[in-house]
Amino acid sequence: MKKLYTTATALLLAAASFAQTPAITDDIEKTTKAVMEQAATEADSLQKASPWKSSGAAGLSLSQASFSNWNAGGDPAIAVNASFNYSLDYNDGSNLWTNRLELAYGINRTSTDGTRKTNDKIYLSSNYGRLIARKLYAGATATFNTQFAKGYDYKVSSTEYISDFMAPGYLSVGLGLTYTPTAWLTVIVSPATYRATFVCNDRLSDAGAFGVKSGHRVLNEFGANIRAEAKTTLWKKLSLYSRLELYSNYLHNPQNIDINWDIQLDYALTGWLTANLYVNMIYDDDILFGKTADTPGSPRLQIKEVLGIGFQVNF
Structure with missing residues (x-):
């Protein structure tokens, strides 16, 4: 009897399990279908991901000092430096278009x-290329840079300016190749580059500043340009942006290479507080120092350095 009861129970359980098999199968089919649809949706979204990418940073640093009956002496001062950088890039696998805007302005006031003025910069670049080989693009590039306000050589005079907005202003347009060996390095070689130096200030153009002929507002040059840009994280919160430009004028002293090198180091102290070091080195064969009626003057290496700690917002 016990054996019969056990056998009957087993048969009932087997029947129940077979009765549930269609329901289980149906659930499995529904789950599989949902998973497949989700995978297809994710794959489709990846394929349709926007080729546009943008990034930027806005910074503001402040410093202030005041003295009252201070035995050691001192000069009350306040310093402000503001900066804004923005990049907008397009890459669909066949076309590459990169754009960058850099703005900076700083002042220092003492009694x-x-x-x-301690810092002044307007820089805009745009580069387009069509893929012709792995990591190699053929296309065109353009850059423009100038400053916002008048600049002075305070060692000589605090009233006579030596530069101004669009004095100088530089415009370069070239054809060539763009090579992207890594995600953080871009090299642009433009063997056919037109460069114009604008001096849109009568007093400065009459003086023949920045290489223009006296009374003229534009210096036209044609040559070769190489621009190398690196943007990477060196160590944890320390990031580097470097841009080196080399230019040779085919029409006048091509062996004398003009150099413009920008280096920006950012160290994130906190989420909002950042330490910045900016260095700009320029050597331009057309910018002469010590030029007078009796001496021709000579080009020199120009160096600008700005170090600060302030608020920075990345977006």
């Missing part, structure tokens, strides 16, 4: 010297 003795008044307000003096």
Whole structure:
């Protein structure tokens, strides 16, 4: 009897399990279908991902000092430096278009010297290329840079300016190749580059500043240009942006290479607080120092350095 009861129970359980098999199969089919649809949706979204990418940073650093009956002496001062960088890039696998905007302005005010400019920059670049080989693009590039306000050589005079907005202003347009060996390095070689130096200030153009002929506002040059840009994280919160430009004028002293090198180091102290070091080195064969009626003057290496700690927002 016990054996019969056990056998009957087993048969009932087997029948129940077979009765549930269609329902289980149906659930499995529904789950599989949902998973497949989700995978297809994700694959489709990846394929349709926007080829546009943008990034930027806005920074502001402040410093202030004041003194009252201070035995060691001192000069009350306040310094402000603002910067804005923005990149907008397009890459669909066949076409590469990169754009960059850099703005900076800084002042320092003391009770003795008044307000003096410490930083001033307007820079815009655009580069387009069509893929012709692995990591190699053929296309065109353009750059423009100038400054916002008048600049002075305070060692000589605090009233006579030596530069101004669009004095100088530089415009370069070239044809060539763009090579992207890694995600953080881009090299642009433009063997056919037109460069114009604008001096749109009568007093400066009459003086023949920045290489233009006296009374002229534009210096036209044609030559070769190489631009190398690197953007990477060196160590944890330390990032580097470097841009080196080399230019040779085919029409005049092609062996004398003009150099413009920008280096920006950012160290994130906190989410909002950042330490910045900016260095700009320029050597331009057309910019002469010590030029007078009796001496021709000579080009020199120009160096600008700005170090600060302030607020920075990345987006």
